[in-house]
Amino acid sequence: MKELIDKLYKENDLDENELLYLLDYIKKADQDYLMAKAREMAFQHYGGYIYARGLIEFTNYCCRDCSYCGIRASNKKADRYRLSLEQILSACTEGDRLGYRTFVLQGGEDIHYTDEKIVEIIKNIKYRFPSCAVTLSIGEKSYESYQKYYNAGADRYLLRHETASKLLYEKLHPGMSFENRRQCLINLKRIGYQVGAGFMVGLPGQTHQDYVKDLRFLKSIRPHMVGIGPFIPHQDTPLAAENGGTVEMTITLLAIIRLMLPEVLLPATTALGTIDPSGREKGLKAGANVVMPNLSPVNVREKYSLYNGKICTGDEAAECRRCIEDRVTGAGFTLDMSRGDHKRWERI
Numbered sequence: 001m002k003e004l005i006d007k008l009y010k011e012n013d014l015d016e017n018e019l020l021y022l023l024d025y026i027k028k029a030d031q032d033y034l035m036a037k038a039r040e041m042a043f044q045h046y047g048g049y050i051y052a053r054g055l056i057e058f059t060n061y062c063c064r065d066c067s068y069c070g071i072r073a074s075n076k077k078a079d080r081y082r083l084s085l086e087q088i089l090s091a092c093t094e095g096d097r098l099g100y101r102t103f104v105l106q107g108g109e110d111i112h113y114t115d116e117k118i119v120e121i122i123k124n125i126k127y128r129f130p131s132c133a134v135t136l137s138i139g140e141k142s143y144e145s146y147q148k149y150y151n152a153g154a155d156r157y158l159l160r161h162e163t164a165s166k167l168l169y170e171k172l173h174p175g176m177s178f179e180n181r182r183q184c185l186i187n188l189k190r191i192g193y194q195v196g197a198g199f200m201v202g203l204p205g206q207t208h209q210d211y212v213k214d215l216r217f218l219k220s221i222r223p224h225m226v227g228i229g230p231f232i233p234h235q236d237t238p239l240a241a242e243n244g245g246t247v248e249m250t251i252t253l254l255a256i257i258r259l260m261l262p263e264v265l266l267p268a269t270t271a272l273g274t275i276d277p278s279g280r281e282k283g284l285k286a287g288a289n290v291v292m293p294n295l296s297p298v299n300v301r302e303k304y305s306l307y308n309g310k311i312c313t314g315d316e317a318a319e320c321r322r323c324i325e326d327r328v329t330g331a332g333f334t335l336d337m338s339r340g341d342h343k344r345w346e347r348i
Contacts, residue, residue, distance in 0.1 A: 001030045008259045009037045013219065016212050023208040023252070031252055038255035038287030045263050046289050050333045051340030052324065053135065054100035054295040054317075056091045057304040058083040062108025064139070067172045068203070070234035070305040071108050077236045079303045082112060083296075085121055091295045091317070092125055092132075098321045099337040102133040104158070104292060109139035118145075119152040126153035133339045137196075140180060143187045150191050155341075157188045158196035160227055164213035168205060185221060194345050196225030196265075201253060202245020203231045211253060219260055224342040225290075226257050226264050229271035232307035247276045251286040258287030263343050265290050274311050280324075281331040290340070291328065293320035 004022055008014050014022065026034070059082045060071045071078055083091075092103050103125060107113070113121075122134055135156035136149060146157070161181055163169050169178045188195045199214045200206075218226060230245030250272055258266060267290040268283030276282065280291065294301060294312055301313035312320055328335045 001026065002033060005030065005034050005037055005259075008256070009041065012260055012262055014260075016216060019212045019215055019256070020208055022256070023211060026252060031248070031255075034255045034259075035251065035286045038258040039285060041258050041262050042266075042287045042289050045343065048333045049289070049336040050284060050328045051102070051265065051290045051336050051338070052100060052321075053102040053104045053290065053292045053340070054092075054095035054098075055104045055106060055292045056083070056088060056095075057106050057294070057296045057300070058088055059107035059110040059113065060300075060304050061110040061112060063111055064109050064176065065174050066176075067174070067238045068200070068231060068234065068307075070236060070307060072237060075236045078305070081300050081303050082110065083300070085117075085124060087297060088121055089124060089128065091297065092129060094317050095295045096129055096132070098317060100295070101131060101337060101339045102135060102156075103129075103295070104135040104137060106137040106158070113138070115145050115148050119148055122149060122152040122154050131339075133341065135194075135196075140176075140184050143191075146184075146188055146191055146193070150193060154193070156194040156196065156225070158198075158225065158227060159184055159188065160196075160198040160200075161185060161214075161217065163199050163203065163206070163210060164217040165206075165210045168203065168210060171205070172203065185223070189221070189223075194224040194265075194342050195221075196227055197221065197223040198225075198227035198229075200231045200245065201228055201250045202243070204239060204242045206231075215253075215256060215260060218257065222261065224265060224345055225267075226261065227267050227269065228253055228257070229269035230275050232271055232274060232309065234305065234307045244275065247272065247279055247282060250279075251282050254283055254286040254288055265340065265342055267292060270294075270311060271307065274307070274309050281327055284328065284331050284333055291324050291335075293317070293324045295320075 272279035
């Protein structure tokens, strides 16, 4: 196992059989060694710095009906909301005061926000905060829509591929196309975004073979960012009674991704912190180098309920900022409030 991890560290790759063997037979001592090599790789490329992004969850309306998601279209119990342009800009203003230089606009696939409205939001943020980066996470759009957002000034786009298993994807995403999801990622890269892909860990029916498919897919498209986190059931979804993903598997996969894509921007997610009080710290020690404290207004935090038990829903933005810095420094790293672009990306 140590030889396999050393090979991954040196060559930044393993074939399917090697990856499957690693996932099938890794023990605690092996995991510790894997995480140490992943930390070493992250330090080589980014030092001990952890980038902070300010997250603004601006709508919980969604036209999709993904089986695992608490804001799915058919969840009639969801308390829906939309932030106005003024509310979004207010959140950015507070974020700017706290030192953030990246704003992540995340929401369901909400048809209320037309291309024109998204472009207006981007342009207003860029006008008021010209040195900031704008990241969008608003789902599947046409090539033309993605181009409009990029032309307006959006720098990054997060679109988890969710799973590289076509069978599992179609089971969990009624009415959605596995092929179109992948094509969206290709389109985003062609346009020039810093692109984020990613998947969930511990979905019902998910196997180690599925994770291998995810890892090989990531290696093939080489995204600038990868977001993975444990599946956490939501009480008002068809998967409410299912078991969730684990910290152990999530941090193992984080470490593998760091070694396969050495320069990737890799978040330690809120979901990881939800299932384990020190989950984000464990993610950082497995090679993650991004955190995303919440800038959303406190009165909507609980309404953006993708899964049960989400942490930090009652904290003001300043509290989130202090909390995450304490966690980052307590884990032995330094919080970096700069834009934190991928090392090999320049805006066209």
